[in-house]
Amino acid sequence: MDNKDILLKVENLRKYFPIKDGFGKMKNVQAVENVSFYINKGETFGLVGESGCGKTTLGRSILRLLEPTAGKITYDGDVIFDGKLKKQSKMLPFRRKMQIIFQDPSASLDPRMTVGEIIGEALDIHKLYENKKQRTERINKLLDMVGLNSEHSNRYPHEFSGGQQQRIGIARALAVEPEFIVCDEPISALDVSIQSQIVNMLEDMQNELGLTYLFIAHDLSVVRHISDRIGVMYLGNMVELGASHELYKNPLHPYTKTLLSAVPVPDPKVSKSRKRIILDGEIPSPMNPPSGCRFHTRCPYAVEICSRELPEWREIDKEHFVACHIV
Amino acid sequence: MDNKKLLEIKDLKVTFFTHAGEVKAVGGISYDLDYGEVMGIVGESGSGKSVEAYSIIGLLQSPGKIVGGEILFENKNILEFDKKQMQDFRGNEIAMIFQNPMTCMNPVYTVGNQLIEAVLCHHKIPKKEAQKRAIDMLNLVGINNPENRMKQYPHELSGGMRQRVMIAMGLICDPKLLIADEPTTALDVTIQAQILELMKEIQKNTQMSIIFITHNLGVVADICHRVSVMYAGKIVEQGNVDDIFYNTSHPYTKGLLKSMPRVDAEGYERLIPIEGTPVDMLNPPEGCGFATRCQSCMKICLKEAPPTIEVGERHTSSCWLLAMPGEGEVN
Numbered sequence: 302m303d304n305k306d307i308l309l310k311v312e313n314l315r316k317y318f319p320i321k322d323g324f325g326k327m328k329n330v331q332a333v334e335n336v337s338f339y340i341n342k343g344e345t346f347g348l349v350g351e352s353g354c355g356k357t358t359l360g361r362s363i364l365r366l367l368e369p370t371a372g373k374i375t376y377d378g379d380v381i382f383d384g385k386l387k388k389q390s391k392m393l394p395f396r397r398k399m400q401i402i403f404q405d406p407s408a409s410l411d412p413r414m415t416v417g418e419i420i421g422e423a424l425d426i427h428k429l430y431e432n433k434k435q436r437t438e439r440i441n442k443l444l445d446m447v448g449l450n451s452e453h454s455n456r457y458p459h460e461f462s463g464g465q466q467q468r469i470g471i472a473r474a475l476a477v478e479p480e481f482i483v484c485d486e487p488i489s490a491l492d493v494s495i496q497s498q499i500v501n502m503l504e505d506m507q508n509e510l511g512l513t514y515l516f517i518a519h520d521l522s523v524v525r526h527i528s529d530r531i532g533v534m535y536l537g538n539m540v541e542l543g544a545s546h547e548l549y550k551n552p553l554h555p556y557t558k559t560l561l562s563a564v565p566v567p568d569p570k571v572s573k574s575r576k577r578i579i580l581d582g583e584i585p586s587p588m589n590p591p592s593g594c595r596f597h598t599r600c601p602y603a604v605e606i607c608s609r610e611l612p613e614w615r616e617i618d619k620e621h622f623v624a625c626h627i628v
Numbered sequence: 629m630d631n632k633k634l635l636e637i638k639d640l641k642v643t644f645f646t647h648a649g650e651v652k653a654v655g656g657i658s659y660d661l662d663y664g665e666v667m668g669i670v671g672e673s674g675s676g677k678s679v680e681a682y683s684i685i686g687l688l689q690s691p692g693k694i695v696g697g698e699i700l701f702e703n704k705n706i707l708e709f710d711k712k713q714m715q716d717f718r719g720n721e722i723a724m725i726f727q728n729p730m731t732c733m734n735p736v737y738t739v740g741n742q743l744i745e746a747v748l749c750h751h752k753i754p755k756k757e758a759q760k761r762a763i764d765m766l767n768l769v770g771i772n773n774p775e776n777r778m779k780q781y782p783h784e785l786s787g788g789m790r791q792r793v794m795i796a797m798g799l800i801c802d803p804k805l806l807i808a809d810e811p812t813t814a815l816d817v818t819i820q821a822q823i824l825e826l827m828k829e830i831q832k833n834t835q836m837s838i839i840f841i842t843h844n845l846g847v848v849a850d851i852c853h854r855v856s857v858m859y860a861g862k863i864v865e866q867g868n869v870d871d872i873f874y875n876t877s878h879p880y881t882k883g884l885l886k887s888m889p890r891v892d893a894e895g896y897e898r899l900i901p902i903e904g905t906p907v908d909m910l911n912p913p914e915g916c917g918f919a920t921r922c923q924s925c926m927k928i929c930l931k932e933a934p935p936t937i938e939v940g941e942r943h944t945s946s947c948w949l950l951a952m953p954g955e956g957e958v959n
Contacts, residue, residue: 351818352816462905464905492672492906493843493844493845493887494884494902494906495901495906496887497887497889497899497900497901500899501899521891522890526889526899527889546895549891549892559818563818563821564891565820565824565844565847565849566890566892567848568849568890569869569873570870571892572850577821577825579822579825583786583788583789583819
């Protein structure tokens with residue numbers, strides 16, 4: 302991981318969803334609010350947070366599957382979004398480089414297409430073969446890569462188990478030989494014993510093909526395991542960002558501390574001796590986010606300034622960013 | 629010893645008679661539960677852990693049928709109860725909370741309405757008193773402003789709040805046994821921590837017994853006293869929580885523990901997954917259900933079901949390796 306070239310750069314990204322409130326007045330759900338970060342070539346960047354914190358929206362906005370509201374996204378030196386709406390067709394060359402794996406494997410595969418058609422569709426769109434034979438060969442090779450075999454290409458998604466369906470989803474993403482993959486909770490829907498199979502496979506693929514991942518998950522143990530660097534999100538804001546081991550050893554933001562202490566550890570002695578920080582209340586609505594620091598309503602250390610001013614995104618240590626007044 | 633036991637399950641068998649064939653969802657499991665004990669039941673989806681719980685509370689739905697065994701609750705066989713007896717028993721002596729509180733509450737009645745109904749079902753008391761009880765219960769589960777919450781509908785509450793209401797509803801008649809079917813799986817980690825703390829505190833204060841069904845070994849380590857690990861409709865290992873984690877005996881339990889990444893891990897270690905896929909319960913293998921995925925599988929494992937061996941005090945494990953010492957170590 303000596304290669305420290307920045308592959309993806311996100312600056313001040315915002316994504317608002319306009320909705321009508323109870324009286325027909327338009328309001329915005331501030332799903333992603335002013336998020337900036339970058340991802341180096343060949344690394345895995347983990348994104349954690351509770352449901353509704355905007356991590357999936359952020360992942361999809363980066364790929365422009367959702368159009369961002371404002372901000373700038375640069376991929377490998379090319380600007381793919383800078384606040385003005387560009388045509389989606391301009392994204393096509395980038396679609397070959399950037400792919401996504403979805404959370405629910407059964408919902409993300411077309412039930413009326415065979416596995417071969419699902420994987421082959423991507424090859425068709427980008428014209429990645431010269432003749433039929435080459436196409437079949439390529440599909441078989443992809444199936445082989447994800448631990449399935451060529452007989453499977455004539456079957457339909459419902460004939461597979463959840464773990465196998467996720468493998469098909471991964472094969473589809475790999476079909477166009479991408480450089481960058483957004484993994485949106487790729488293992489949350491799977492059984493415990495299958496999860497580790499998929500995690501290991503993603504790691505192998507990365508080593509073999511030199512992929513870069515944006516790994517989105519709410520399971521902190523898995524994110525810590527797979528990521529080089531991690532960003533923690535709360536209610537649309539990124540609150541802390543740092544190297545994986547640094548973040549876990551030395552969490553600075555109160556929310557990160559709470560999250561880490563809330564993860565159950567499969568070890569009775571550790572779990573009994575550990576001090577847990579229990580937060581009061583629940584995530585406020587992103588339609589009406591609290592003033593100042595968005596976490597101040599639940600923060601055990603909140604002081605007066607927290608409700609008034611938005612904390613600045615500061616670099617505390619090398620490559621360790623945090624947005625908090627009291628750190 | 630016997631009077632300590634609240635619940636005894638003896639060789640319980642549940643089969644689903646589906647069009648595709650018979651599915652032996654629970655294939656003969658036995659365990660007992662003491663007063664004031666929290667038993668964790670761990671297993672993957674399809675291992676039969678929920679089916680077993682539904683059998684205890686008499687909520688097993690067609691085409692599922694209990695085809696054998698006994699469920700003794702304070703020495704009375706639940707399976708012999710008639711409909712009236714079962715109605716008195718369910719909710720009063722035993723209660724259940726579910727994974728998804730939204731689907732388990734009636735969306736067209738207020739929270740208060742549903743809580744009061746639960747009380748009046750089992751106790752002939754004035755409605756005023758029932759209402760007071762409902763408010764006390766909401767207070768107990770940490771809901772602020774219970775008088776107002778009583779008037780709200782389930783959809784007006786957040787996920788964590790709904791799960792609290794579910795717990796209040798379950799506990800309102802002071803049951804001796806609470807069955808919790810994945811109560812925290814649908815919740816975020818910080819909310820999960822809140823609910824687990826709440827359940828631990830209530831359990832300590834009321835000394836009720838809990839059967840806690842989950843697939844998360846971290847949650848088990850946190851709340852349970854004893855653990856049953858299920859695979860393919862059978863309990864493969866059972867013991868005190870410390871024995872399960874520190875003197876693990878069954879290859880499946882060992883595999884599970886090794887395949888999970890830990891948040892408090894020191895450095896990077898590659899995960900060791902359990903290879904293969906879960907068993908197809910329509911065509912279960914002969915012999916040990918785990919054999920095809922087991923690294924130490926022997927010939928006999930594919931032919932005959934393994935015996936249940938006592939490996940320590942209240943610690944049992946069903947594996948041929950333990951029945952034949954010297955045949956090889958499970959690593």
